[in-house]
Amino acid sequence: MTIKVAVQGALGQMGREVMKAVSAAPDLELVGACDSKAGDTSSTVDGIAGGILLSADLASLLEATRPDVLVDFSLAAAVPQSAETAARAGVSLVIGTTGLSPEMLSRIENLTKEYNIGAIVVPNFALGAIVMMELARIAARHFDWAEIIELHHEKKADAPSGTAIATARAMAASRDKAFESPSAGNDRPSRGEEIDGVPVHSVRMPGLVAHQEVIFGALGQTLSIRHDTINRESFMPGVLTAVREIPRHPGRFIFGLEKLLGF
Numbered sequence: 001m002t003i004k005v006a007v008q009g010a011l012g013q014m015g016r017e018v019m020k021a022v023s024a025a026p027d028l029e030l031v032g033a034c035d036s037k038a039g040d041t042s043s044t045v046d047g048i049a050g051g052i053l054l055s056a057d058l059a060s061l062l063e064a065t066r067p068d069v070l071v072d073f074s075l076a077a078a079v080p081q082s083a084e085t086a087a088r089a090g091v092s093l094v095i096g097t098t099g100l101s102p103e104m105l106s107r108i109e110n111l112t113k114e115y116n117i118g119a120i121v122v123p124n125f126a127l128g129a130i131v132m133m134e135l136a137r138i139a140a141r142h143f144d145w146a147e148i149i150e151l152h153h154e155k156k157a158d159a160p161s162g163t164a165i166a167t168a169r170a171m172a173a174s175r176d177k178a179f180e181s182p183s184a185g186n187d188r189p190s191r192g193e194e195i196d197g198v199p200v201h202s203v204r205m206p207g208l209v210a211h212q213e214v215i216f217g218a219l220g221q222t223l224s225i226r227h228d229t230i231n232r233e234s235f236m237p238g239v240l241t242a243v244r245e246i247p248r249h250p251g252r253f254i255f256g257l258e259k260l261l262g263f
């Protein structure tokens with residue numbers, strides 16, 4: 001059965017990549033695109049075959065196109081309303097937008113139960129990043145010192161990244177005690193923002209896509225686990241996996257692609 005897909009945040013860099021990937025998949029059908037930059041009138045998306053409807057009004061787009069799944073790569077502030085609109089229309093959600101608060105995540109989880117839709121929120125769709133996070137979680141059991149350096153392009157809205165936050169929380173959850181930290185200097189901004197006791201340092205500049213290094217230390221040794229995203233195409237296999245799987249999970253909220261990959 002063909003899965004019909006609409007994309008929110010369609011005119012952004014990730015949105016355009018998602019539309020290309022969905023259009024090229026034989027078992028998926030791109031039926032619509034939504035973006036606040038589309039203006040007040042509907043049009044078609046440049047560079048996408050088939051005259052895909054583009055609109056700034058998500059509710060009218062969903063009514064006109066009747067998708068099975070909405071892929072959201074917009075802004076954190078827009079996600080609650082978009083999720084509510086999609087849920088009311090019976091559309092399952094694949095959310096790649098980062099910077100979502102615990103309250104937002106809780107609301108999305110409630111929507112899945114209230115409207116019997118599936119929803120997955122994914123900090124990072126790259127398979128290598130998911131493996132990196134799993135390796136960091138394992139290493140955290142054996143090292144008492146750890147820090148994260150994450151590097152992204154200058155247009156990324158949130159810092160720390162969703163991947164760094166999820167990594168730090170998974171590392172902390174795998175331990176039965178807190179990580180060690182220096183006795184001095186912890187109150188200085190240069191030491192990074194602490195997420196569950198793990199300092200996270202964010203770099204933003206042109207020339208980067210998405211990169212993360214987790215550094216562990218112990219007496220006489222260090223361990224570094226690093227993942228580098230060279231281009232946004234690396235996210236697409238993960239996005240398509242989520243699109244194909246989430247309609248099979250009505251009433252369920254999932255955080256992290258690893259839940260669908262058996263990690």
